[in-house]
Amino acid sequence: MISRFKPQLGVQEFLALFRRNTGAVKKFEHAFAKEFDAVDAVAFPYGRSALWAFLNAVGVKNYEVVMPAYTCSVVAHAVSLSGNKPRFVDIQLSDYNMNLDLLPTAINENTRAIVATHLFGYPSDINRVEAIVAEAEAQYGHKIWLIQDCAHSFGATWQGQLVGSSGDVGLYALNISKTMTAIFGGILTFQDQKLANKVREWRDQHFCKPGIFKPWLRRLYLLAVYFAFNKYIYSLTKWLQHKTPLLDKLTKFYHLDGTIHFPPDYLDKMLDIEAAVGLEQLKKYPMIINQRRKIATRYDQCLPRKDGWIFPPIIKGATYSHYVVRVPNRQACIMHMAKNSVELGELIQYSVPNLPGYSNIVCDQDDCSRSDMASGTTVNIPIYPGFSQKKLQEAIDAI
Numbered sequence: 400m401i402s403r404f405k406p407q408l409g410v411q412e413f414l415a416l417f418r419r420n421t422g423a424v425k426k427f428e429h430a431f432a433k434e435f436d437a438v439d440a441v442a443f444p445y446g447r448s449a450l451w452a453f454l455n456a457v458g459v460k461n462y463e464v465v466m467p468a469y470t471c472s473v474v475a476h477a478v479s480l481s482g483n484k485p486r487f488v489d490i491q492l493s494d495y496n497m498n499l500d501l502l503p504t505a506i507n508e509n510t511r512a513i514v515a516t517h518l519f520g521y522p523s524d525i526n527r528v529e530a531i532v533a534e535a536e537a538q539y540g541h542k543i544w545l546i547q548d549c550a551h552s553f554g555a556t557w558q559g560q561l562v563g564s565s566g567d568v569g570l571y572a573l574n575i576s577k578t579m580t581a582i583f584g585g586i587l588t589f590q591d592q593k594l595a596n597k598v599r600e601w602r603d604q605h606f607c608k609p610g611i612f613k614p615w616l617r618r619l620y621l622l623a624v625y626f627a628f629n630k631y632i633y634s635l636t637k638w639l640q641h642k643t644p645l646l647d648k649l650t651k652f653y654h655l656d657g658t659i660h661f662p663p664d665y666l667d668k669m670l671d672i673e674a675a676v677g678l679e680q681l682k683k684y685p686m687i688i689n690q691r692r693k694i695a696t697r698y699d700q701c702l703p704r705k706d707g708w709i710f711p712p713i714i715k716g717a718t719y720s721h722y723v724v725r726v727p728n729r730q731a732c733i734m735h736m737a738k739n740s741v742e743l744g745e746l747i748q749y750s751v752p753n754l755p756g757y758s759n760i761v762c763d764q765d766d767c768s769r770s771d772m773a774s775g776t777t778v779n780i781p782i783y784p785g786f787s788q789k790k791l792q793e794a795i796d797a798i
């Protein structure tokens with residue numbers, strides 16, 4: 400079975416787990432900022448904690464935060480749990496990012512922040528977002544924070560400029576399903592040292608040192624992940640997932656789409672061992688991006704254009720965290736491909752405004768029909784480095 404994703408883990412990551420890693424978080428923050436064109440970076444236990452902390456640290460509460468309707472639900476959870484109300488903007492199906500024609504009308508006098516997401520590794524037109532924000536700031540006479548959600552778009556560029564390297568803050572997530580990992584973890588990047596200091600100070604006042612068992616749980620978790628995705632063991636992993644509640648329970652601990660909820664350790668500081676794994680992954684990340692680009696191009700050239708299938712665009716500067724195809728009958732397609740030993744993913748099978756926790760929020764300006772469409776029809780085809788030429792050809796043949 401070719402798994403739908405696979406973290407890029409090797410010996411270096413495991414050695415890092417058992418080294419002395421005092422000060423690794425600080426080092427990781429520095430190295431991350433350098434790699435992603437920022438003056439500083441501040442690390443957190445999860446991406447969602449990072450966004451939540453940012454809104455708290457800059458005092459955004461009881462306001463509206465504009466965000467795309469089609470994105471990971473934890474972004475909306477972070478907005479809600481920080482005491483704010485998300486305002487959803489529909490996406491465009493050409494690249495799954497927020498439809499910027501709709502952005503100006505979503506902004507009103509209560510808007511204090513905008514989350515611009517670069518989904519699936521596709522850069523959103525950040526110059527245009529910045530112009531819209533600047534105009535709104537002039538109109539309403541107050542600051543509107545621009546947060547670029549780069550959780551899917553490590554290293555993506557818009558007109559040659561790295562996403563997340565302008566505006567107020569870049570948000571990256573580092574769990575094992577992301578382009579690079581720090582076991583879990585999230586990080587904010589800044590262009591303004593004063594703002595970074597302010598957020599770091601807020602973090603240090605409100606986040607706690609994790610309990611003594613947590614590093615061991617994290618080590619165990621990473622080892623388990625490594626084995627779970629081993630090609631000889633993956634079938635067993637799938638069996639455990641389908642036949643037992645074990646893995647389901649574990650995932651639900653961290654992530655529930657339908658309820659506005661954070662994991663119990665969301666206020667822990669990032670661990671030094673997580674940062675140590677992150678530091679190893681930073682070394683690999685240019686290779687990871689490169690491979691993803693190659694595989695996406697290969698798929699684009701080799702996959703047959705089936706009726707009713709809509710293939711993702713090949714866009715300059717994209718980094719393809721996922722290779723997403725819209726298909727007419729998703730379940731049949733997933734089952735058929737599983738029979739051919741290729742596991743397809745359903746990454747975001749919801750439009751956030753339709754989730755139970757958000758049904759009281761009206762999308763007054765527009766009906767988010769494109770987000771609905773994407774949530775009901777997309778599958779993602781395996782795309783990760785470590786995919787040998789032979790495996791890649793197997794996947795292409797199966798499709």
Ligand SMILES: *Cc1c(COP(=O)(O)O)cnc(C)c1O
Binds near residue numbers: 445447
């Ligand atoms: C994964 C993800 C996040 C944050 O994830 P955490 O699990 O909280 O680290 C934020 N935005 C997007 C688009 C994501 O995919």
